[in-house]
Amino acid sequence: MAQGWEQVEHGAVAVLRAANGGTYPYGNSLVVRGSGGTLLVDPSLALGGPDELPAVDAVVVSHAHEDHVVGLGEIDRPVHVHEADLAGIRSTRALVEGYGLPPALTEDLGRSLPTDFRVAARPDATGVADGHVFDLGDRTATVVHLPGHTAGHSGLLVEPDGFFYVADIDLTSFGPYYGDVGSDLEDFERSIRACAEVDARWYGTFHQKGVVEGAEEFRARLTAYRTVIARRDAALTEFLAEPRSLADVVAHRLVYRPHVDTAFVDTVEARTAEQHIARLVRAGSVVEVAPLTYRAA
Ligand SMILES: [Zn+2]
Known part of the structure; x- marks a missing residue:
């Protein structure tokens, strides 16, 4: 699958829809343009090299996973991430160790991520907390901490547009992923419930489900997504x-x-x-x- 993306506008939020729809290892990045500043959210493998990146003032990363941090070392702009995932952005070693793999696999990953995902440490990255507001002039982007997938996994609510980016609460049929050292099943369930409380016009995911329009449709898809957890409980009990x-x-x-x-x-x-x-x-x-x-x- 080739790199490349197509820009789809939702108010002031441009979704850079990956050519393959956003299936891993690709994903759908965002550019949020305000009168006083522009943010790039979750640079993905689809964006290509540094010359192809949109001009922005800062980068926001939803969480420390390789597919959301592509080329961060090539972007000469401040990088922000929730403080609970900050270590993995400041250090590639910390990112790799976050998967909690056996030592040989950790070493392999440490070698492959810089090549395959252009992962590079950003020791200057800054941590933000739940509720942190990026003031972009005529619009704001507010950090919404949604832990579970990782400890610092966070969404971003762009207002007044009403675009809620939920990152890797990705609504896929695979279901929630909570298999890292910093993951937590019950935090993930609470985060799904928290998402359902947010009234927005659009809900953006990083992977292949892309953007969902309307709170009613989003809540229906969240319910289906959450059902995968119940199915795992049921399958386990049966086994x-x-x-x-x-x-x-x-x-x-x-x-x-x-x-x-x-x-x-x-x-x-x-x-x-x-x-x-x-x-x-x-x-x-x-x-x-x-x-x-x-x-x-
Ligand atoms: Zn992830």
Whole structure:
């Protein structure tokens, strides 16, 4: 799939829609143009080299994942990110370690991200908190902390246009991803509920679902998206009809389909399974019958 993008305007927000629609490793960046300043949000692999980047005053990154930080080292502008993801923007090592992979895979990733995603550390990046307002003159962009995918994952509400960028609460059929060291299943659920409370005209996602118009449609899609979490709970409970070890659950898979054969699958499956098991145990619907072995109650 080639690089390249098409600009689609939603009020003062230009979505730079990736040529492939935004499926990973690509994504849909935003440019927010106000009378007093312009922001680039989540520079993606679709944008091409430094000469092709739109002229902006600053960059806002929704979270520290490689597909949202492409070419940051080539952009001579201030970079802002939620403080809980700041370490991963200031240091490539911290970004790579955020995946919590085994050492050999961490080393591989540390070598491949600078090449494959043009990842480069921005030690000068600044952290922002929930509610931080970027004043762009005739419009504002407000940081909305939506943790779960990563600890610092944040959206951006552009007003008065009514464009709410929700980044990797991406509404895909794959469902929510909460498999990193800094991820949290229950934070993700709270963030989905928080998104549903926001009245906007447009809701922008980074990946292939692109922009959804209207709060009613957005809320319906959020509900479907959230259902994937409930399906993982149900699939796990069913699998635990017999006593199973955590390794059994990882091999059975809650997240990825059987044909997916990438290096990080077991790590993500384990972290996802641990979070689901922990809360089913808290709820009393699963019991630990031996160390790291579980059965549905
Ligand atoms: Zn992400």
